Amino acid sequence: MTRKQNIRHLTLPQLREVFGEMGEKPFRAQQVYEWIWAKQAPGFDAMTNLSKNLRAGLEERFDFPAVTVDATQQSTDGTIKSRFRLHDGYLVEGVLIPTSSRQTACVSSQVGCSLSCKFCATGFMDRKRNLEFDEIFDEVALINRQSMESAGKKLTNIVYMGMGEPLLNYKNVLKSIEMITSPDGLAMSPKRITVSTAGVAKQIKQLGDDKVRFNLALSLHAANDEKRSEIMPINDSNNLKNLVEALNYFYKATENEISFEYILFKDFNDSLKDADELIKIYRQVPVDLVNIIEYNPIDNARFQKPSEEKTTAFMEYLGKNRVNARLRRSRGKDIDAACGQLANKA
Incomplete structure (x- = not known):
């Protein structure tokens, strides 16, 4: 049929x-x-x-294949993780992250992921399919409803940092943002939306050519090619030199904000030598902010979180070298809703 x-x-x-x-x-x-x-x-x-x-x-x-909420969990810190059911039975996850000043939705763009990053729970899943633009829109609309019900406030921000690589579902991600920002949709400012990529240089340049108006975050996590390739196989075909060139191309075309995401892993990328390499990359790109992220352990990965002392030393060193860096404390860890933990567990 x-x-x-x-x-x-x-x-x-x-x-x-x-x-x-x-x-x-x-x-x-x-x-x-x-x-x-x-x-x-x-x-x-x-x-x-x-x-x-x-x-x-x-x-x-x-x-009319609307997305439905299959299960929700609430963290002790107020974070709400939802497992969404798609029309064909596949499941993806999205998260509402509330703070005193923001209500942020973290949404998925693929069922699973093909990139196999060694520190991310989704990376250990196979990619089943891309989400359609209306499915991504539904995730945002449902999380917005949760925000209204739990806090009496609409969403202030959206990050495409859930399951999947957004730039490998390019057309649907852009169309979903078009509908989210449309006066006919949620009428949200594109400046409140950030798309995070593991680094697909060709598609980053395409964003520049398409003159998009949202912000871009690069999941960096290591600032030399050898280490980055070890934990992110995509680096073999999209090395740091190519990414620096693509990010500069994107900025020249759009002047949109660029940020780096950098998870600290114990005894892997948390030394002052690693910080120096990060500073070197930071100075080659007009980066607005470096988010230093606490690592959230997952079952299949060998990594651990560094000590508070090591984290503090890393942050202070960046500060001394005039890097605009912020330590992002993880939220929703107790319900596997924090960065890198999304794997359809309930």
Whole structure:
């Protein structure tokens, strides 16, 4: 049996055309479009200003594969992790990270991941498929609802730092951001959105060519090629020289914020020599901020978190060398919702 067309993949002009074929007035198309994006309806039944006959006709003709919340867990620090169920039964995770000044959604862009980073739980999973743009939009809309229910506040920020490599699902990630920032969708400023990449140089340049308006974060985690290739196989085909060139190209084209993500691993990348190498890379790119991240141990990885003394020494050394660095304390560790821990465990 052929699967029906996903109604959310139609543009407003296409919807108007369909409604014309159905003998319906054009304004009905506008109503449905609003239900889909502005009101985030979970299905045709929710479209209460349409007649039952029209809803039944749409149901017959189109698919509406909305994402649903399969399970949630709340951390002692207020972080909420959700496991989302997709129409085909696959599961992905998203996280609401609340602080005193921000409500941040961390969303996934792929089911699993193909990059096999040695410190990340998702990296030990196979990549099953890319998320469609409307599925990513649903993640954000559902986390926004959780934010409203738990804190009475809308989301302030979105980070594409969940499961998967966003730039290997380029088209859907960009289309999801288009809908999230659209006045017809969530009307969020693109400056409040950060896409994180393990470093796909060609696609970073493509972001520059496409003049995107959101921010970019590079998961660096080691500042020399030998170490980076050891923990991130993608570095073999996207080395630091190529990434520096791509990031400068991106900045020249967009002037959007660039940040580095750098997880500290005990006795691997936490020495002052490692800090010097990080400073050298930092000075080659117009980086706004370096996020130094606490490591969150996972079952399959050999890494450990450095001591507080080592972490403090690393941070102080960066500070002395005028690096704008911030230590990001992990949140949601007790529910496997922290950086690198997402693996569909509940």
